[in-house]
Amino acid sequence: MEVGLSFSVEVFNISLYREIAKKIRTKIKNGLYKPGEPLPRQKELALEYKTSRVTIQKALDILFNENLIVRKQGSGTFVSPNSLSALDILSSQYGGTTKLFSDKANVSTLVLNFAIRLPSLKECEKLNILETMPVYDIYRLRNLDEEPYELDRSIMPLSVISGLNENIVKNSIFSFIQNKLNLEIGSSLRKIGADKAKQDDIKYLKCKPNDPVLQISQTVSLKDGRIFEYSHTRHRYDKGNIVVFNKVPIL
Amino acid sequence: MEVGLSFSVEVFNISLYREIAKKIRTKIKNGLYKPGEPLPRQKELALEYKTSRVTIQKALDILFNENLIVRKQGSGTFVSPNSLSALDILSSQYGGTTKLFSDKANVSTLVLNFAIRLPSLKECEKLNILETMPVYDIYRLRNLDEEPYELDRSIMPLSVISGLNENIVKNSIFSFIQNKLNLEIGSSLRKIGADKAKQDDIKYLKCKPNDPVLQISQTVSLKDGRIFEYSHTRHRYDKGNIVVFNKVPIL
DNA sequence: AAGTGGTCTAGACCACACC
DNA sequence: GTGTGGTCTAGACCACTTA
Numbered sequence: 001m002e003v004g005l006s007f008s009v010e011v012f013n014i015s016l017y018r019e020i021a022k023k024i025r026t027k028i029k030n031g032l033y034k035p036g037e038p039l040p041r042q043k044e045l046a047l048e049y050k051t052s053r054v055t056i057q058k059a060l061d062i063l064f065n066e067n068l069i070v071r072k073q074g075s076g077t078f079v080s081p082n083s084l085s086a087l088d089i090l091s092s093q094y095g096g097t098t099k100l101f102s103d104k105a106n107v108s109t110l111v112l113n114f115a116i117r118l119p120s121l122k123e124c125e126k127l128n129i130l131e132t133m134p135v136y137d138i139y140r141l142r143n144l145d146e147e148p149y150e151l152d153r154s155i156m157p158l159s160v161i162s163g164l165n166e167n168i169v170k171n172s173i174f175s176f177i178q179n180k181l182n183l184e185i186g187s188s189l190r191k192i193g194a195d196k197a198k199q200d201d202i203k204y205l206k207c208k209p210n211d212p213v214l215q216i217s218q219t220v221s222l223k224d225g226r227i228f229e230y231s232h233t234r235h236r237y238d239k240g241n242i243v244v245f246n247k248v249p250i251l
Numbered sequence: 252m253e254v255g256l257s258f259s260v261e262v263f264n265i266s267l268y269r270e271i272a273k274k275i276r277t278k279i280k281n282g283l284y285k286p287g288e289p290l291p292r293q294k295e296l297a298l299e300y301k302t303s304r305v306t307i308q309k310a311l312d313i314l315f316n317e318n319l320i321v322r323k324q325g326s327g328t329f330v331s332p333n334s335l336s337a338l339d340i341l342s343s344q345y346g347g348t349t350k351l352f353s354d355k356a357n358v359s360t361l362v363l364n365f366a367i368r369l370p371s372l373k374e375c376e377k378l379n380i381l382e383t384m385p386v387y388d389i390y391r392l393r394n395l396d397e398e399p400y401e402l403d404r405s406i407m408p409l410s411v412i413s414g415l416n417e418n419i420v421k422n423s424i425f426s427f428i429q430n431k432l433n434l435e436i437g438s439s440l441r442k443i444g445a446d447k448a449k450q451d452d453i454k455y456l457k458c459k460p461n462d463p464v465l466q467i468s469q470t471v472s473l474k475d476g477r478i479f480e481y482s483h484t485r486h487r488y489d490k491g492n493i494v495v496f497n498k499v500p501i502l
Numbered sequence: 503a504a505g506t507g508g509t510c511t512a513g514a515c516c517a518c519a520c521c
Numbered sequence: 522g523t524g525t526g527g528t529c530t531a532g533a534c535c536a537c538t539t540a
Contacts, residue, residue: 016509017509018501018502022502036476041524041526042526051510052510053511053512053526055509055511058509058510062501065316065500065501066500067437070437070474071526072475072518072519072526073518074517074519074525074526074527075519075524075525076519076526077525077526078476080472080476082440082470082476089440128333184499185499186318186321186498186499187318187496187497187498187499188496189336189494189496190494190496191493191494192465192492192493192495193488193491194463194464194465194488195463195488196463210461211447212445212447212463212464212488213445213463214443214444214445217492219333221318221331221333223321223499224321225287225321226332227332227333237445237446237447237463240444241442241443241468242443242444242495243441243442243443244440244443244495244497245439245440246439246441248436248438249317251273266528267528267529292505292507293507294506302529302530303529303530303532304530304531304532305529308507308508309529311507323507323537324507324508324537325506326505326506326538326539327506328506
């Protein structure tokens with residue numbers, strides 16, 4: 001049996017089920033499949049895309065994890081009633097502050113510190129490295145349309161990320177990692193809390209004394225599991241929220 | 252070809268690949284498979300569990316989504332270097348405040364309001380219901396070991412959740428939904444921000460004026476996509492953080 | 503070149519919902 | 522009963538890493 005790509009020319013590197021997921025996602029986005037309505041049966045989809053049912057199921061897995069569809073055994077597959085907010089989330093996903101806002105607003109960065117040093121014990125633990133392995137210590141103020149937005153201290157091990165310089169740090173570290181180092185980001189673990197404004201928040205974020213601050217402490221990993229960033233980011237309380245999407249795990 | 256369950260007696264309702272995922276998860280938990288080390292090859296696992304490679308892959312999919320393993324094409328499957336924190340997260344997953352703390356601490360609830368009324372326009376939008384469909388309006392103070400912990404206002408449509416009473420609300424609404432109504436929770440969408448303490452925060456959470464407050468606004472859906480809760484929860488800034496785990500989406 | 507994980511198929515049976 | 526999605530198989534080829 002022939003396997004799909006027989007006489008297509010430029011379809012390397014993207015698998016069929018991802019491609020199908022993409023096409024169905026587009027149909028949901030464009031309202032061809034409407035919230036609450038049933039999708040075609042898996043059998044029909046298999047015919048439509050000239051593939052097997054298992055491949056259709058893998059495509060649906062993706063959309064299910066994106067909360068775009070809902071599956072009812074014995075009944076059918078439906079566009080999620082709240083596919084609209086799911087699409088919102090998806091479009092606002094991943095890539096750090098720069099990517100998140102670069103369409104809508106003007107991001108600028110003031111580098112407050114850029115150094116290489118040895119890690120503290122806590123940093124070793126968080127980054128899963130040894131005390132002898134040097135790290136970047138980067139402290140930055142990010143502005144959005146000339147207004148202070150977030151104050152970010154990032155610690156990154158040179159064993160994972162190397163070749164940083166002030167110019168890169170002034171722009172987007174994430175895009176450097178993804179586009180220049182060709183590393184793939186895998187996952188992040190965040191702790192989100194509130195705190196009182198401290199000296200630096202007042203100085204740089206222009207908070208008033210006693211203003212609340214939203215703080216995110218996170219570690220970020222590559223696809224291969226290596227942790228490349230441990231950071232603390234502090235936000236003005238009146239400048240946006242963190243949006244988080246959560247699926248109940250399969251145990 | 253026979254299909255697995257031929258002469259087992261009590262294995263209904265739990266699929267093989269979930270079962271295998273569970274077993275491998277346990278081995279990771281118990282240190283039989285150590286962080287950074289390779290798992291047995293898919294071929295070997297298929298032999299070990301007397302199943303096909305595809306089923307092993309479905310099991311590994313689960314563990315991958317839990318961030319417990321890392322996959323390297325051409326090389327092997329490895330226990331994630333930070334499988335420890337991944338396990339931490341997993342054990343602290345889902346079920347509302349009551350479940351989250353009932354092991355460790357004493358949760359008590361003061362019901363400040365419990366009423367049925369018609370929804371506001373915003374609530375209709377968030378809950379995806381009509382203006383004519385009544386909702387519960389529940390306002391509660393949760394205490395942890397006699398200390399005020401969170402202040403929670405939940406709006407729930409009667410079209411989805413019914414049969415609530417003050418006694419249930421005083422205990423765990425989540426457990427009522429899951430165990431009595433037999434509904435399955437699917438996903439949640441949260442916005443997390445910081446705010447200044449307001450009157451009620453001062454009155455009930457014992458915040459001082461100008462104390463920061465951590466606020467979570469969320470909608471929670473069932474497996475079938477129906478939204479059953481729109482809520483605002485306010486936390487004292489010195490009583491814990493929100494922990495969030497994020498995987499980079501497959502697009 | 504050999505071995506790993508990734509993708510895909512065609513066909514089967516199971517669990518569940520709806521009529 | 523009929524039809525839906527869920528699970529599972531045995532076998533094949535592809536893409537990638539490692540040597």
